[in-house]
Amino acid sequence: MLPFARVTILGLGLIGSSIARGVLQAMPTVRLTGYDADPAVRATADRLELCHDIADTAGSAVIDADLVILCVPVGAMAAVAAEFAADLPAEAIVSDVGSSKTEVARVLAEALPGATVIPAHPVAGTERSGPEAGFATLFNHRWCIVTPPEGADPAAVERIADFWRRLGAQIEFMAPDHHDRVLAITSHLPHLIAYTIVGTASDLEEVTQSEVIKYSAGGFRDFTRIAASDPTMWRDVFLTNREAVLDMLQRFSEDLSALQRAIRWGKGDELFDLFTRTRAVRRSIVEQGQDDDAADFGRAHD
Numbered sequence: 001m002l003p004f005a006r007v008t009i010l011g012l013g014l015i016g017s018s019i020a021r022g023v024l025q026a027m028p029t030v031r032l033t034g035y036d037a038d039p040a041v042r043a044t045a046d047r048l049e050l051c052h053d054i055a056d057t058a059g060s061a062v063i064d065a066d067l068v069i070l071c072v073p074v075g076a077m078a079a080v081a082a083e084f085a086a087d088l089p090a091e092a093i094v095s096d097v098g099s100s101k102t103e104v105a106r107v108l109a110e111a112l113p114g115a116t117v118i119p120a121h122p123v124a125g126t127e128r129s130g131p132e133a134g135f136a137t138l139f140n141h142r143w144c145i146v147t148p149p150e151g152a153d154p155a156a157v158e159r160i161a162d163f164w165r166r167l168g169a170q171i172e173f174m175a176p177d178h179h180d181r182v183l184a185i186t187s188h189l190p191h192l193i194a195y196t197i198v199g200t201a202s203d204l205e206e207v208t209q210s211e212v213i214k215y216s217a218g219g220f221r222d223f224t225r226i227a228a229s230d231p232t233m234w235r236d237v238f239l240t241n242r243e244a245v246l247d248m249l250q251r252f253s254e255d256l257s258a259l260q261r262a263i264r265w266g267k268g269d270e271l272f273d274l275f276t277r278t279r280a281v282r283r284s285i286v287e288q289g290q291d292d293d294a295a296d297f298g299r300a301h302d
């Protein structure tokens, strides 16, 4: 039996529209309702037939839902929840896909007192945004981290896990604060570094903008993909996972200073040892099948 019969998606961008496409394929009998604050996104979602119904308000979207899933930037979660709180059916489960979890869990619990809220985070995405960027296979073989609040109803947690497994994801359970530390180093800091390096390159006075574009092969090009990620989404991630990100950034800065010293004093062994260790990390990610380029890596380097 399917975990839910009537699913409402609030926010029809990259992640919301990917969930909609995945549900239409994997759970075709589910009745799907969508809502987005942006009328242009609602019109596009309608044209793409992402949902059976596109509602004009968050309240009317949730009125007969048994799952409501918030797919808006983390800084907008509280406002959306407040918009539909009065219309939420008592038996509905509320979830979200936010990239940071402690703050989102707090604001949802505050805005929806008495509701069953089971937050989750599919660790899958791209640098693109909007309803046209989504695709049904986005979550295939990717982790979805479920962060149930203490004392959560195990049956509700299992229904959320079942929903994500049907979209192709593998499930991991974590405490929200642990999630935020893990993602600070694996996702948030890499984005911050990409934003910095692309910003630094574009500010250089002795290298022109056209040279940066012209010679952006390999390493820099990979950074520009990440640095093209949605500004609203990432502003909100850094503001809501401030402490874990600052902590990881502190460690990163210390390690960067050590590298700076190794270069200055010609300590080739130190550089070589670190680069050997980091190459091994990449190899284990590839071996675990967690990278899209795994096959290419194997061909090019083995």
Ligand SMILES: NC(=O)c1ccc[n+]([C@@H]2O[C@H](COP(=O)([O-])OP(=O)(O)OC[C@H]3O[C@@H](n4cnc5c(N)ncnc54)[C@H](O)[C@@H]3O)[C@@H](O)[C@H]2O)c1
Pocket (backbone or CB within 6 Å): 010, 011, 012, 013, 014, 015, 016, 035, 036, 037, 038, 041, 071, 072, 073, 074, 076, 079, 080, 097, 098, 099, 100, 121, 122, 123, 124, 125, 126, 127, 128, 129, 130, 131, 230, 233, 237
């Ligand atoms: N992009 C990724 O790689 C990725 C991966 C995993 C999780 N997430 C999380 O998913 C969420 C959505 O990200 P996305 O990449 O789909 O962003 P997106 O910009 O593609 O879509 C967000 C949508 O939310 C809508 N929205 C904003 N405020 C709203 C409001 N108050 N009410 C209703 N709709 C509103 C926007 O109009 C937009 O269409 C974020 O919380 C993000 O942290 C993103």
Ligand SMILES: O=C(O)C(=O)C[C@]1(C(=O)O)C=C[C@@H](O)C=C1
Pocket (backbone or CB within 6 Å): 098, 099, 122, 123, 124, 125, 126, 127, 186, 187, 188, 226, 229
């Ligand atoms: O693949 C990308 O482009 C992503 O940035 C996806 C990515 C990540 O950092 O891995 C970004 C944010 C998420 O919350 C989850 C996944």
